[in-house]
Amino acid sequence: MEWLPRVSGPEDLVGLDAEALQQLAAEVRQTIVETVAGNGGHLGASLGTVELTLALHTVFDSPTDRIIWDTGHQAYGHKLLTGRFPQFATLRQPGGLSGFLKRRESPHDVWEAGHAGTSLSAALGMAKARDLKGDRHAVVAVIGDGALTAGMALEALNNIGHSQSRVIVVLNDNGMSISRNVGALPSYLARLRTEPAYLRLREDVQWLLQRVPLIGPAMVRTAQRVKESLKHLVLPGMLFEELGLTYLGPIDGHNVAALQDVLRQATQVEGPVLCHVVTVKGKGYAPTEEKPEASHSWGGPFDPKTGKLFARAAGRPTFTRVFSDTLIAAATRDPRVVAITAAMPEGTGLDRFAERFPDRCFDVGIAEQHAVTFAAGLAAEGLRPVCAVYSTFLQRAYDQVVHDVAHQSLPVVFALDRAGVVGADGATHQGVFDIAYLRHIPGMALIAPKDEAELQSALLTALARDDGPTALRYPRGEGLGVPLQEEPVPLPWGRGEILVEQGRDCLVLALGTLCAEAVRAAHVLAEDGVGVTVVNARFCKPLDADLILSLARACGAVVTVEEHTATGGFGSAVLELLAAHDVAVRASVLGLADLFLDHGRPADQLRSSGLCAGGIASAVRGLLEGQLGALRAGARGVGV
Ligand SMILES: Cc1ncc(C[n+]2csc(CCOP(=O)(O)OP(=O)(O)O)c2C)c(N)n1
Structure with missing residues (x-):
């Protein structure tokens, strides 16, 4: 380690040449891999943003310029470059650095999160505050293509375009959420990033546009019309342009110089800008590059040299696994059973359900609100939807649970995984509010099984109900090791x-x-x-x-x-x-x-x-x- 120990803040990056920055990037990656190998954490996302982080901290003057990281799981590099290298070994350890950003940890952490999709709203709020105070600093939000599928991110984009405030949106597009990103918007981004014909066409059209002669008023009007229609037809990023943001990109997110260029260009634009940055999740570490799907949380502890997980004694089945097995068995018997996840197929165990019943499993993206109302729609048509979601993430869909599900007495089952304390993910992820936000809703039933065998029964009980919603809450991790029921039976309703x-x-x-x-x-x-x-x-x-x-x-x-x-x-x-x-x-x-x-x-x-x-x-x-x-x-x- 030559450079990283010398960086006590972004000011130490000033004047570093390309070679030094490249070396620094390698040291940041090495530190991230070695630390996550021991402590666990979000490996792939942070490896993918190393060059972007360097570019941001060399172009902008943090914390005067505000850099807002969506979710905050991709910001280990930001921690390392803002004075936290000496404590980095404590990442996610009790009393140590948080796995997400914390305002009390550093003045460079201007925004805290853990739930996805909040950065754009926060950025617009900060930009408006800046404008009202007569300041001029930059406000930059870094958001992943996964987080961009969140309803509130799209609400914010709509508002940003309308407000024309100076906000720089850096879209960190790696094609991945935790799993492959899904949806029409991600497909659009994929076309922008990957279709060479599309890009060639853009160059041709730009060439053409520059050469349309502007002679006489009629000609000008015609030329403008031609320009506009050509732009509509082929220019990449038109979706964002139409929303009122200047689109810059796509840019190679692992080329620091190219990133610096585009960020500097962005600072020159008076209104909102979107820089479309293309990165590789897990970049620079062979094991994660080979398996981007698994790279989100590598599961640690592992050998940093090979990425191989250290063997662990075969554990007891997890609650998630028991839920998933029981659901698959129930769906085999009852064709009305369908399942919904908001971008968490692995975490909720619905990946196995999807393999078995691809047409009956729906990954809706990071869109918990939509997931719940979508489930309500399925239930209104007589199906038995199971919305599998972490306790903490259902918080976002409170009104949908009240207004769209319970109010209509629809039989939606909420399978609340990670209910209770969650460990290293910390404050934003604790599943400790669900009883409070659900139990007062008229018609809602709420079951918390004492062990994994009772979870089997609880799920069947919930699926058997046809006059309203039922939520099941069960914790993260392994079950208690009790024998599972071969033929699970439902619980007597409302009985302890x-x-x-x-x-x-x-x-x-x-x-x-x-x-x-x-x-x-x-x-x-x-x-x-x-x-x-x-x-x-x-x-x-x-x-x-x-x-x-x-x-x-x-x-x-x-x-x-x-x-x-x-x-x-x-x-x-x-x-x-x-x-x-x-x-x-x-x-x-x-x-x-x-x-x-x-x-x-x-x-x-x-x-x-x-x-x-x-x-x-x-x-x-x-x-x-x-x-x-x-x-x-x-x-x-x-x-x-
Ligand atoms: C509201 C909410 N739902 C689910 C999650 C779980 N989650 C954490 S990161 C992530 C994927 C984010 O993808 P993207 O924004 O593209 O970032 P990347 O990890 O690919 O860099 C998900 C689904 C979350 N943090 N917040």
Whole structure:
């Protein structure tokens, strides 16, 4: 490493010649590969933007000029060139650098994200603020072709073109979302980038346009008309031009000098500009270049020399895998079952469904809002759509769930993967708000299975419902290792399940996979003479009111447990139920605190929130304070 350790900010790039920049690019790539090999992360995207990052930081004066990275997963190079090389080894580690951008990490991170498609709206907002304040700096948004399929990116483009504000949009087009990018817009971009005839034609037309003589007013009008119609016919980028943005490109996104040229040109344009930059996802590292589909997150840990993943012991099946197998089996029996993903076929397990039922699986692009209303349309025609989406990403489609699905009582199934704490992806990706944003919607049912076998039943239960939507929430990663059902059966509707009955000192109501911790807590407490009843609530809505009310009355103390924010979640639902029935008991709601939880180890994060056997046991003890002495004495057989 010769150059990178010397770069403590973009100012250190000034005056570096082409050779030095090339060397620096190699060092940035090497650092990214070596770090992600150990820590995991978004490898392909950041490898693809190395030259673009160098060009941006040599042409613009960050942070005075604002560089906004859409999503922020492709910005490892930006981190390295803005003074974070010394901490880069801590990337995505607890307490270390975030895998996305963070305003508190650096003044160069002018915008935080994690969800795709926000950069253009943010850029226009910043540009308008600049104009109102009378400033002149540049505002640059770097957006991928995948993120450009997001509804809000298109809404912003529409607004940018209309506003004619000075915004520079850098379209980082690698033809990939996480998987191959899909849609009409990506096909259009692919034609711009790849059809040589198209490009040749552009050159010919430009040549011709320059030579149309402008003699006399009639001739001028005719010439203008000819120019316009020729432009309409063949000029690349006309879609963007028609929207009001000057189109520059396509440009080789791995040629720093060409990128610098085009970015400088962009700064000369008074209105909005779109620079179409063509990159290769995973560029400069053979394993990722060979497998761009897998390059998004390489899965680590791996050997940086070969890209080979280190062998891991064969794990238990993941929740995603069990969901996908159960869905395939259900779809085999019922031709009405169809599936929808918003650009996450692998992550949600729908890639396997698509292989089996290509005509019944729909990847709609990074378009969660559209995915939900599209599912509503399918359901309105009698199909049984399953919208498989990460808990965090369904946040974007809240109104569609309310207005298009629930309001019409349509039987759409929402399979919410990654519900709960997610680990290294951090604050923007935590799936900890879904109960709060779903449970108050009239007609919505919400099930959280305690393990992967119950997930099988939960999916069948949801698919069997025909009078409204049902959401299933299940966590990231491996199941608990319980035996799966050969012939899964649906759950009794709205019924919880008693898991432990050791006494009526306290009722522990647990939701989802934390049931296992609640059962462990019960055993710990029993040794202490505290006899609790543990219930697997299963349904967060409708709650099993009869069971909960009768046991709460009998116990006089209730602890609720959920892997979700404690505000507005399952515990809140239980408290509302108790209050509505005048059941006055001591109660404690165990959930996550009212804050954005950063990246970290899920087990640690749950433990520090009391969401573990020890935490549940102490919550029970806390409620029983005053009674404990008597209970312990009882356990030792001493009369009181
Ligand atoms: C709203 C939302 N849905 C899904 C995702 C998951 N996701 C992260 S990156 C990505 C692909 C982005 O593709 P693109 O913008 O082309 O960037 P590239 O990774 O190809 O550089 C997806 C689908 C997300 N971050 N946000």
